[in-house]
Amino acid sequence: MSSTEHSELIDSDTGKMGMWLFLFTELFLFGGLFIVYAVMRSKYAEDFHHAALELNAFIGATNTVVLLVSSMTVAMSLTAIQQNRANKAIGLIFITLILAGVFMVNKYFEWGHKLDLHLYPGSDVMRTLPHGEIMFFGLYFMMTGLHALHVIIGGILLTVVIFKIKSGKVHQGHYLLQENGALYWHLVDLIWIFLFPLLYLIT
């Protein structure tokens, strides 16, 4: 192994570690909200129970399946690029993007329904609710909204990866960008794995 080869190997290792460090900050960004949720839930158990019944568990479950499948397709795209099958990798990332789109459309209908019922922070209906329910819906919009923002950012990142594969900048010998894009996408999935039971399942 020549010294250039060695330094490139170190680069890809440190590049991935940098991504993980960033993911740690993301974990604590959402972690803070999870702690607020946990404390408020123990303080307003009754209100949280009542408010959680408003959420559509079916849409939540559908989006869980969508994200889990998309997590697999993005993991498979990494396998494909490692096996020098660029077209397969592009195809799999494209499927991931479509699934991200499905997730966002579901979110649109879900939020749209809440807005129709005037269940959004600061609305006339919301002001009449007990304090705990206001907290629940506030956290619901904050957590799912922040998560949806991550879905959009992840989608943009994976789109960039597709173009880099097409232009040959990401290939079998150098796929750090795709690896980091995939890690980011898995994080989006990880956060949802906790959001789904906490918001939609437990009532």
Add this chain to the structure above:
Amino acid sequence: MKNQENHISSDSTNWTVLLILLILTTISILAIKIHLGSFTVALALIIASVKVTIVLTYFMHLKFENTLLRLMVGGVFLLFAIVIAITFIDYYFR
């Protein structure tokens, strides 16, 4: 041209991992319908933790990463658990 040296997960491994994750999701949804009292929340969180561990290990390739990175990830999750524990100790005993 140097190649990045990484473990390659086969497609069949990825399919298996997805299948296990979907089964766990189904269990989680069905378990909610059984009334277990305060254990319901605990069970949902335990299943979610198992799912997260599987995603970290296989999809995020932690199983095949170097020890330093694995220790870092383990350490951060431990730190997060401590933060939650301290928050609740503070909340219940103030």
